[in-house]
Amino acid sequence: MTKRDPINENILRELQANGRISNTELAARVGLSASACLRRVQDLERSGVIAGYRAVLDPVAMGRGFLAYIGVGLSNHSKAAQSAFEQAMDAAPEVVEFHNVTGIIEYLLRVEVPDLAAYKAFHTDVLGVVPNVSAITTWVVMGSPKDGRK
Amino acid sequence: MTKRDPINENILRELQANGRISNTELAARVGLSASACLRRVQDLERSGVIAGYRAVLDPVAMGRGFLAYIGVGLSNHSKAAQSAFEQAMDAAPEVVEFHNVTGIIEYLLRVEVPDLAAYKAFHTDVLGVVPNVSAITTWVVMGSPKDGRK
DNA sequence: GGTGAAAATTTCAACAA
DNA sequence: TTGTTGAAATTTTCACC
Numbered sequence: 001m002t003k004r005d006p007i008n009e010n011i012l013r014e015l016q017a018n019g020r021i022s023n024t025e026l027a028a029r030v031g032l033s034a035s036a037c038l039r040r041v042q043d044l045e046r047s048g049v050i051a052g053y054r055a056v057l058d059p060v061a062m063g064r065g066f067l068a069y070i071g072v073g074l075s076n077h078s079k080a081a082q083s084a085f086e087q088a089m090d091a092a093p094e095v096v097e098f099h100n101v102t103g104i105i106e107y108l109l110r111v112e113v114p115d116l117a118a119y120k121a122f123h124t125d126v127l128g129v130v131p132n133v134s135a136i137t138t139w140v141v142m143g144s145p146k147d148g149r150k
Numbered sequence: 151m152t153k154r155d156p157i158n159e160n161i162l163r164e165l166q167a168n169g170r171i172s173n174t175e176l177a178a179r180v181g182l183s184a185s186a187c188l189r190r191v192q193d194l195e196r197s198g199v200i201a202g203y204r205a206v207l208d209p210v211a212m213g214r215g216f217l218a219y220i221g222v223g224l225s226n227h228s229k230a231a232q233s234a235f236e237q238a239m240d241a242a243p244e245v246v247e248f249h250n251v252t253g254i255i256e257y258l259l260r261v262e263v264p265d266l267a268a269y270k271a272f273h274t275d276v277l278g279v280v281p282n283v284s285a286i287t288t289w290v291v292m293g294s295p296k297d298g299r300k
Numbered sequence: 301g302g303t304g305a306a307a308a309t310t311t312c313a314a315c316a317a
Numbered sequence: 318t319t320g321t322t323g324a325a326a327t328t329t330t331c332a333c334c
Contacts, residue, residue, distance in 0.1 A: 012205070012207060012212075015204075015205035016204055016205050016207060017204075018202065018203060018204075019169050019170060019202075019203035019204045019205045020169060020170060020203040022310095022327080022328060022329085023328070023329065023330090024327080024328060024329085025328095032301075032302090033301070033302050033303080034302095034328080034329080034330090035301085035302070035303080035304095035329095035330075035331075036301050036302065038329070038330065038331090039301085039330095039331095042330095047211075048208050048211065049207060049208050049211040049212070050205050050206070050207060050208075051206045051207060051208050051300070052168065052169075052205075052206045053168060053169035053170040053203060053204065053205055053206065054165075054166055054167075054168075054169045054203070054204055054206055055162070055165035055166050055169045055200050055202075055203055056200070056201045056202045056203065056204055057162060057166060057199060057200060057201060058198050058199050058200075058201050061197075061198070061199040062162075062199070067249075069219075069249070069251070069258055071289075086295045086296075089295070089296060090295065090296050095296065096296075096298045096299060097294060097296055097297040097298055097299055097300075098294070098295060098296050099217075099219070099289075099291040099292075099293065099294045099295075099297075100291070100292045100293040100294070100295065101219070101289035101290060101291055101292060102288075102289060102290040102292060103287070103288070103289050103290075105289070108219055108289055108291075137253070138252075138253070139221075139249075139251035139252060139253050139255070139258055140251060140252040140253075141249040141250070141251055141258075142249075142250045142251060142252060143249065143250040144247060144248070144249045144250070145236045145239070145240065145248060145249075145250065146236075146239060146240050146245065146246075146247055146248050147247040147249075148246045148247055149246060149247055149299055150201070150247075172308085172309060172310085173309070173310065173311090174308080174309060174310085182320075182321095183320065183321050183322080184309085184310080184311090184321095185310090185311075185312075185320080185321070185322080186319070186320045186321070188310070188311065188312090189311095189312095189319085189320090190319095192311095
């Protein structure tokens with residue numbers, strides 16, 4: 001079983017900061033031998049605590065320099081209307097993530113596009129085309145003083 | 151200089167999906183020799199297109215099973231009031247990221263905590279203590295049909 | 301959890317298209 | 318410039334203590 005001890009905490013902290021650190025270096029930092037360290041990492045991977053590894057890409061270089069959140073309400077609360085909306089968002093590459101939330105709005109979208117023009121296009125050509133979408137509120141991100149997931 | 155050619159696009163796609171793929175395997179997938187591939191990856195790292203690598207951790211296992219977004223307005227728009235707020239959010243581990251946005255609210259926070267009780271505590275003990283905070287709107291995330299950054 | 305060693309990978313200098 | 322080859326240095330990985 002995967003334990004929650006200080007060494008594993010350290011391992012996770014290091015891997016979150018640098019997902020490509022070598023096992024040798026990681027072992028040294030957490031004070032274990034390479035094999036003991038590897039065993040723990042593999043354990044964390046198998047148990048799902050470590051879900052995977054990702055390269056973090058520069059948004060501007062990737063043509064995603066314009067970031068906005070969009071709150072969306074649906075005028076029709078049927079299961080079918082929700083499915084249609086979710087499928088459309090799933091298929092839209094501009095929508096990096098979206099959440100089903102409590103409150104007046106139903107969904108909160110995170111949209112990443114190259115620029116304002118592309119945002120406008122998304123708004124009219126993608127969002128504007130999905131049935132039953134109402135109450136669209138846009139929050140354009142001007143800056144992110146903190147982004148731990150960057 | 152770092153080019154934007156199909157091979158680099160593939161490299162970035164692979165590394166985004168699996169940040170710990172071996173260079174050998176990556177080279178095979180994009181159709182290059184290991185060294186040519188490595189040179190490109192190092193180039194992308196140096197130029198900042200690849201900003202880093204991260205392990206993706208399971209939120210529930212990490213005690214962050216409760217996710218909410220919070221819109222915050224400030225009753226005082228002075229530089230000092232903003233700085234104070236930003237410093238407080240920066241220091242709060244529950245706030246995974248926060249953005250400065252356009253619109254009625256000033257900030258959009260992403261908050262991750264173990265459960266509702268912890269959220270309540272954050273709301274009163276952290277947010278409630280920062281000066282000039284007004285107009286707090288909470289959207290509790292009930293589900294995330296898509297989360298490309300997970 | 302540590303040791304030791306085999307297998308695999310990383311990394312780079314030299315060279316070719 | 319961009320890619321390939323070859324080989325040394327380093328790392329990964331695992332059976333055994």
